[in-house]
Amino acid sequence: MNIEKLLFPTQFKELAFDTLETLLALRRVGLREIVLSYIIPREEVAFVPFGGYLKEEEERLRNEARIRFEDWQRVLSSAGIASTIVIEVGDAVPRILAIAQRERVDLIVVGRKRLTMGESLFIGSHTMDILRRSPIPVLVHKYMVQFERSGETVSRVNDRIFERPLLATDWSGPSRKALEFILSLKGVAAKALVAHVIGSKLSKGLEQSELLRIERESKERLEQYCAMLREAGIDAEPHLSAGDEVRELLSLSREFDASMIVMGTTGKDRLHEFFLGSVSHRMAERSELPTLLVP
Amino acid sequence: MSAHENIGEVLPLWSTIPFAGMLLSIALFPLLAPKFWHDHFGKVSAFWALLLSIPFLLVYREVALYELLHILLADYIPFIILLGSLYAVSGGILLRGTLRGTPAVNTAIIAVGTVLASWMGTTGAAMLLIRPFLRANAHRKNRTFMVVFFIFLVANIGGSLTPLGDPPLFLGFLRGVPFFWTFTILPHMAVAAAALLVVYFAMDTYFYKREGGAPPDDGVKQPLKIEGWYNLFFLLGIIGAVLVSGIAKWGEVSVLGVHRGLQDVVRDAALVLIALLSVIATPRTLREANEFTWFPMKEVALLFAGIFLTMVPPLKILQAGARGELAFLVETVREPYHYFWITGILSSFLDNAPTYLTFLNTAIGSFSPGLPEAEAIGLLIERHPLYLQAISVGAVFFGAATYIGNAPNFMVRSIAEESGTPMPSFFGYMIKYSVTILVPVFILVTVLFFMP
Numbered sequence: 001m002n003i004e005k006l007l008f009p010t011q012f013k014e015l016a017f018d019t020l021e022t023l024l025a026l027r028r029v030g031l032r033e034i035v036l037s038y039i040i041p042r043e044e045v046a047f048v049p050f051g052g053y054l055k056e057e058e059e060r061l062r063n064e065a066r067i068r069f070e071d072w073q074r075v076l077s078s079a080g081i082a083s084t085i086v087i088e089v090g091d092a093v094p095r096i097l098a099i100a101q102r103e104r105v106d107l108i109v110v111g112r113k114r115l116t117m118g119e120s121l122f123i124g125s126h127t128m129d130i131l132r133r134s135p136i137p138v139l140v141h142k143y144m145v146q147f148e149r150s151g152e153t154v155s156r157v158n159d160r161i162f163e164r165p166l167l168a169t170d171w172s173g174p175s176r177k178a179l180e181f182i183l184s185l186k187g188v189a190a191k192a193l194v195a196h197v198i199g200s201k202l203s204k205g206l207e208q209s210e211l212l213r214i215e216r217e218s219k220e221r222l223e224q225y226c227a228m229l230r231e232a233g234i235d236a237e238p239h240l241s242a243g244d245e246v247r248e249l250l251s252l253s254r255e256f257d258a259s260m261i262v263m264g265t266t267g268k269d270r271l272h273e274f275f276l277g278s279v280s281h282r283m284a285e286r287s288e289l290p291t292l293l294v295p
Numbered sequence: 296m297s298a299h300e301n302i303g304e305v306l307p308l309w310s311t312i313p314f315a316g317m318l319l320s321i322a323l324f325p326l327l328a329p330k331f332w333h334d335h336f337g338k339v340s341a342f343w344a345l346l347l348s349i350p351f352l353l354v355y356r357e358v359a360l361y362e363l364l365h366i367l368l369a370d371y372i373p374f375i376i377l378l379g380s381l382y383a384v385s386g387g388i389l390l391r392g393t394l395r396g397t398p399a400v401n402t403a404i405i406a407v408g409t410v411l412a413s414w415m416g417t418t419g420a421a422m423l424l425i426r427p428f429l430r431a432n433a434h435r436k437n438r439t440f441m442v443v444f445f446i447f448l449v450a451n452i453g454g455s456l457t458p459l460g461d462p463p464l465f466l467g468f469l470r471g472v473p474f475f476w477t478f479t480i481l482p483h484m485a486v487a488a489a490a491l492l493v494v495y496f497a498m499d500t501y502f503y504k505r506e507g508g509a510p511p512d513d514g515v516k517q518p519l520k521i522e523g524w525y526n527l528f529f530l531l532g533i534i535g536a537v538l539v540s541g542i543a544k545w546g547e548v549s550v551l552g553v554h555r556g557l558q559d560v561v562r563d564a565a566l567v568l569i570a571l572l573s574v575i576a577t578p579r580t581l582r583e584a585n586e587f588t589w590f591p592m593k594e595v596a597l598l599f600a601g602i603f604l605t606m607v608p609p610l611k612i613l614q615a616g617a618r619g620e621l622a623f624l625v626e627t628v629r630e631p632y633h634y635f636w637i638t639g640i641l642s643s644f645l646d647n648a649p650t651y652l653t654f655l656n657t658a659i660g661s662f663s664p665g666l667p668e669a670e671a672i673g674l675l676i677e678r679h680p681l682y683l684q685a686i687s688v689g690a691v692f693f694g695a696a697t698y699i700g701n702a703p704n705f706m707v708r709s710i711a712e713e714s715g716t717p718m719p720s721f722f723g724y725m726i727k728y729s730v731t732i733l734v735p736v737f738i739l740v741t742v743l744f745f746m747p
Contacts, residue, residue, distance in 0.1 A: 042588060042713075
């Protein structure tokens with residue numbers, strides 16, 4: 001799974017350009033083009049009550065976005081990466097998904113939401129919608145985050161995100177594709193952490209012998225994954241844990257200093273997710289690390 | 296709490312200033328300061344509403360509280376619930392397929408929209424058809440007049456036949472006008488629609504030939520298909536709920552001291568339920584393909600909260616007839632054609648829903664001053680139906696005369712402009728289209744139906 005072309009939608013919030021800069025590391029593993037897109041929310045220019053459409057306002061917003069993007073393009077160009085600009089009016093989520101499909105990108109990179117008082121989630125509803133619906137991988141970038149750790153507020157800057165990716169695998173097809181993504185990071189990733197959590201739901205009620213069998217098989221599989229990574233030139237270490245998947249993965253990512261989390265996702269819809277939950281989506285919401293979900 | 300029957304006789308004329316301010320804000324801000332208006336219309340609406348409510352409550356206390364609660368519970372909330380449910384349901388119906396914008400096809404689309412408008416609301420019919428209509432004509436050079444005729448017929452005149460069609464008629468229904476009474480407007484609507492469709496077909500044929508005839512065939516032809524068809528059943532549910540509420544009498548319930556018919560409360564609950572079911576049943580991708588957004592409905596809800604609250608004093612004064620401060624208006628407007636034109640002209644500039652209520656109250660104040668509203672409306676229908684027809688036709692038809700005459704006009708304009716169809720300015724629309732095309736049709740309607 002090589003990332004040759006990616007889509008970078010932005011609302012020009014603070015640190016958007018810093019986020020973009022961190023992606024330049026992918027140039028060494030084949031990134032050739034970035035599609036820069038800005039979606040003007042329809043509500044900002046359309047349906048003026050008893051009026052009409054704010055054409056001049058749309059033009060102003062388009063020009064502002066174009067000027068900012070052209071400045072970014074100079075940096076991308078000097079790094080040897082081609083870029084195109086797409087500015088459209090509409091609803092963010094369907095537009096982003098449509099642009100991704102039209103432009104045939106390999107990855108969508110979305111930013112985190114602005115944190116407000118009392119929040120512990122790192123992504124907003126638009127990002128979650130994209131995660132649920134995208135048929136292609138999505139990286140939820142979190143360039144600068146603040147989070148609680150041991151009762152203290154900690155700030156973290158995620159600026160070298162591809163150095164120590166943590167692959168959280170459940171052995172599914174999408175997990176396998178997530179592994180392929182990390183395999184493509186040779187030369188960028190210094191070390192990969194491969195983790196599997198034997199979930200409480202699975203282990204509850206199991207006989208000791210059955211649990212031991214699962215543990216043994218999991219270790220073997222983790223070793224197989226690590227061997228594949230080492231063969232591809234990426235150092236790797238396995239981590240097996242048990243308990244609540246999200247809590248354990250968060251804990252592993254912190255203890256072993258991961259730089260990002262990479263997971264497969266089955267793209268559950270809202271109803272399914274409400275009743276059954278989705279580990280990958282909850283990880284994207286709760287981890288302070290950039291999270292790449294591969295459908 | 297109870298209604299103060301004579302409050303209209305004691306209210307000063309200047310108590311109508313917030314209402315005038317509210318309507319003038321709607322008329323002028325989109326024209327003079329559209330960006331400011333777009334960003335702050337809710338605050339403007341709240342300003343006028345508070346300017347009326349605070350002194351009104353301080354001076355008239357319980358009576359004022361009753362009147363404000365009454366208009367909110369008995370008029371505003373049912374009005375918004377009906378608009379919202381029609382909007383939600385029609386936004387779940389998607390017309391896909393290839394339509395080629397020939398004069399015949401375009402005339403057919405507008406004619407279908409005109410018929411649908413009375414059953415799914417002018418907003419619903421306009422939202423259902425405007426995007427397919429624009430797509431069908433994307434290759435055409437002259438598209439502006441097409442959208443204007445679409446506004447005339449689908450977004451306005453088509454909504455004449457039922458209380459679901461156009462907001463003024465629903466407000467009349469809420470106040471006691473029977474559901475099927477509006478069918479008495481059928482001849483008026485048929486004449487206006489036929490005349491406009493003939494003019495449209497002639498204009499479209501002329502431009503079509505001048506542009507070189509047949510549209511380019513890009514080889515991609517998709518059959519016409521309606522997605523979200525099950526929403527048509529929800530639409531039937533809305534029609535049924537409104538109809539039943541107009542027929543059934545299930546007693547009264549008191550909501551915050553305001554007596555409301557149980558059948559009306561049940562209707563409102565049913566409409567909310569139908570809208571919810573439509574939202575749940577319709578895939579989000581279908582609504583996205585329709586470019587559905589709740590934003591216009593939110594705007595209408597905020598603006599009409601201000602309109603309805605500030606409307607209380609003028610309505611009460613008009614209901615007082617010759618004993619109120621607006622006696623001069625009641626005495627000046629006497630003949631049916633007076634009502635048709637004055638209701639119409641004011642509907643063009645001041646939104647047709649409050650204007651309809653204003654002149655409905657003028658008429659009952661003139662014929663039955665001091666009588667309870669429902670009783671007075673019954674007498675008006677029985678003894679002077681021509682007056683109510685004139686008010687209804689004036690309010691609905693003239694809503695087409697300006698962009699601000701009716702809510703769907705601005706939605707259609709906005710969607711057309713977004714898709715790249717140039718639309719005339721506020722005055723350009725009036726001078727080039729309303730005065731030259733609509734006014735002669737309205738004169739014809741006057742001569743045929745409202746002259747003594």
